[in-house]
Amino acid sequence: MTFEPDVLIAGAGPTGLMLAHELQLSGVDTVVVERLAERPGWSKALNLQPRTAELLELRGLLDRMRDDVVTTLPAGHFAGMELDYRELDTTQPWQLGIPQARVEAHLEAALASPVWRERTVEGFVQDDTGVTVTVDGSPVRARYLVGCDGGRSTVRKRAGVPFPGRDGRVSGVVADVVLADGPTGDWTLPALGTGPMTVLPLGDGAHRVLIAGAEQQVPRDTPITDDEVRRGLGEAHELVSVRWASRFTDATRLVERYREGRVLFAGDAAHIHLPAGGQGLNLGLQEAVNLGWKLAATVRGWAPDGLLDTYNAERHPVAARVLAAAQAQGVLMVPDPDVVALRGVVEELIRAAGPAMAERVAGLDVRYPIGGSHPLTGRRLPPVDRISVTGPGLGAGRGVLIGPSPVPRGWEDRVDHAKTNAALPAVLVRPDAHIAWVEGDGPLTEALARWFGGPVT
Ligand SMILES: Cc1cc2nc3c(=O)[nH]c(=O)nc-3n(C[C@H](O)[C@H](O)[C@H](O)COP(=O)(O)OP(=O)(O)OC[C@H]3O[C@@H](n4cnc5c(N)ncnc54)[C@H](O)[C@@H]3O)c2cc1C
Numbered sequence: 001m002t003f004e005p006d007v008l009i010a011g012a013g014p015t016g017l018m019l020a021h022e023l024q025l026s027g028v029d030t031v032v033v034e035r036l037a038e039r040p041g042w043s044k045a046l047n048l049q050p051r052t053a054e055l056l057e058l059r060g061l062l063d064r065m066r067d068d069v070v071t072t073l074p075a076g077h078f079a080g081m082e083l084d085y086r087e088l089d090t091t092q093p094w095q096l097g098i099p100q101a102r103v104e105a106h107l108e109a110a111l112a113s114p115v116w117r118e119r120t121v122e123g124f125v126q127d128d129t130g131v132t133v134t135v136d137g138s139p140v141r142a143r144y145l146v147g148c149d150g151g152r153s154t155v156r157k158r159a160g161v162p163f164p165g166r167d168g169r170v171s172g173v174v175a176d177v178v179l180a181d182g183p184t185g186d187w188t189l190p191a192l193g194t195g196p197m198t199v200l201p202l203g204d205g206a207h208r209v210l211i212a213g214a215e216q217q218v219p220r221d222t223p224i225t226d227d228e229v230r231r232g233l234g235e236a237h238e239l240v241s242v243r244w245a246s247r248f249t250d251a252t253r254l255v256e257r258y259r260e261g262r263v264l265f266a267g268d269a270a271h272i273h274l275p276a277g278g279q280g281l282n283l284g285l286q287e288a289v290n291l292g293w294k295l296a297a298t299v300r301g302w303a304p305d306g307l308l309d310t311y312n313a314e315r316h317p318v319a320a321r322v323l324a325a326a327q328a329q330g331v332l333m334v335p336d337p338d339v340v341a342l343r344g345v346v347e348e349l350i351r352a353a354g355p356a357m358a359e360r361v362a363g364l365d366v367r368y369p370i371g372g373s374h375p376l377t378g379r380r381l382p383p384v385d386r387i388s389v390t391g392p393g394l395g396a397g398r399g400v401l402i403g404p405s406p407v408p409r410g411w412e413d414r415v416d417h418a419k420t421n422a423a424l425p426a427v428l429v430r431p432d433a434h435i436a437w438v439e440g441d442g443p444l445t446e447a448l449a450r451w452f453g454g455p456v457t
C-alpha cells in the first residue's frame with residue numbers, strides 16, 4: 001500500500017525541520033520533502049534569540065547544539081543599538097551564535113524518519129479530506145500540507161494566497177570571506193545605501209561581512225564577483241578569498257493568511273524582510289512550535305473547534321510586528337544627518353523603556369490574544385521550577401497544569417500535572433509553553449475544553 005503521511009512538509013530548512021520535530025513528539029506521520037540533495041555548507045542566519053533557545057531547551061534539543069555555539073553574546077541589537085539581555089527573566093539571557101546549517105543538521109538528526117531529499121514539491125490539489133501533493137511528477141496524498149519552502153514558496157504561490165508588501169529598495173551582499181588582516185572582533189554598523197559593513201568573526205578563521213547597499217537595485221540573481229566584495233570592503237580590510245556570497249534586499253512581504261484549508265505556511269514562506277536584528281530563522285522556529293501541537297491535535301482528532309485557526313490569529317500579528325521592526329531598522333540605518341538625529345531620539349526612548357525593546361527583539365514579550373484578565377494569560381511561562389511532574393510534560397509537547405490541584409478527570413491523557421515552589425498562581429500551560437489560563441480567570445474545565453478538547457470518559 002502506498003504510504004500516506006498525515007502531514008507533508010515542503011522544505012527542510014530550519015522551519016520545516018522544527019515542525020517535523022514537533023509533530024514527531026505527538027506521533028504524527030510526517031514526511032519532509034526537500035529539493036536539495038544536501039544542505040549547503042554556508043549559513044544565512046548565525047544566531048538563536050533567547051525565546052528560540054528557551055524552546056529548544058524545553059524540547060531537549062539545545063544540548064545537542066552546544067558544541068557548535070561559536071559566540072555567546074549577552075546582548076541583541078536594534079539597528080545597531082545594543083540591547084542588554086543580562087537582566088531578562090529567562091534561562092537563556094544571551095544570543096547564541098550558531099550557524100544555521102548546524103541548527104538544521106541537529107534538528108534533522110533528531111528526526112526518526114529521513115528527509116526525502118532531491119525531491120521537489122511542484123503543486124497540489126486539496127479537497128475535503130486531504131491534499132494530493134505533486135512531488136517530482138508523482139502524487140503523494142496527505143491530510144495536511146505545510147509550506148516551509150522559503151521566501152519563493154511554491155506552496156504559497158500555488159495556493160494563490162496574496163503576499164502583500166513591497167519589493168526591495170536597497171540590496172546588499174552577505175559574504176563569508178578570508179581576510180589578510182586576520183580575526184577582528186569589530187562590529188561596524190551597516191549603513192544602508194553607502195557600502196560597508198558589519199564584520200563578524202565566524203570562529204574558523206573566516207569572517208562574515210555584510211556590505212549594505214554596495215550595488216543598489218542589482219537583480220538578486222546577479223553573480224557576485226570578488227571585486228564587488230573587495231570594493232565593498234574598501235580600505236578597511238584586505239580580501240584573500242570569498243567562500244560564499246549572496247545578495248539580500250529589504251523586500252518586505254507578509255502572507256495574507258497562514259492557512260488556506262488544509263494548507264498552511266510557516267517561516268520565510270509566510271514572510272520576507274530585511275535580515276536586521278537576527279529575526280527570520282527565530283520567527284520560523286517559533287511559528288513551528290505554535291503550529292506543531294495544534295496540527296498534531298487536529299490530526300489525532302482531539303482538537304477543539306477552531307484550534308488550528310488560532311495559529312493565524314496568534315502568529316500573524318507577531319510576524320507583522322517583527323516585519324515592522326525590520327523596516328524601521330532599515331530606515332534608522334540610513335546615513336543621513338536627519339536620520340542620525342532620529343536614531344538619537346529612538347535610542348533615548350529605548351533606554352527610557354527599560355528592558356522592553358530587549359524583550360521584544362529576544363522574542364520574550366509575545367502575548368497571544370487569549371483573553372482573560374490576568375497579566376500572565378497568553379504570555380510564555382516564565383522560568384519556574386516544576387516539581388513532581390506526573391508525566392512527560394512540556395518537553396514531550398503535552399499540556400501542563402501547574403498548581404496544587406490535580407488535572408480534572410478526562411484530560412489526563414493530554415495534560416500532565418506539576419507542582420511548584422514558586423509564588424505563581426495555578427496556571428494551565430499549552431504545549432508551546434504559553435499560559436492558557438490563570439487561576440481566577442473563569443472555570444479551569446472551560447479552559448481545558450477550549451485548548452485540549454472535551455473530557456475523555
Ligand atoms: C543574509 C541573511 C542573513 C540572515 N541572518 C539571520 C540571522 O542572523 N538570524 C535569523 O534569525 N535569521 C537570519 N536570516 C533569515 C533566515 O536565514 C531565514 O529566515 C531562514 O532561513 C528561514 O528558514 P525557513 O526554513 O523558513 O526557509 P529556508 O531556510 O529558505 O528553507 C526552505 C527550504 O525549502 C526548500 N525548498 C524550496 N522550494 C522547495 C520545493 N518546491 N520543494 C521542496 N523543497 C523546497 C529549500 O531548498 C530550503 O531548503 C538571514 C537571512 C539572510 C538572507
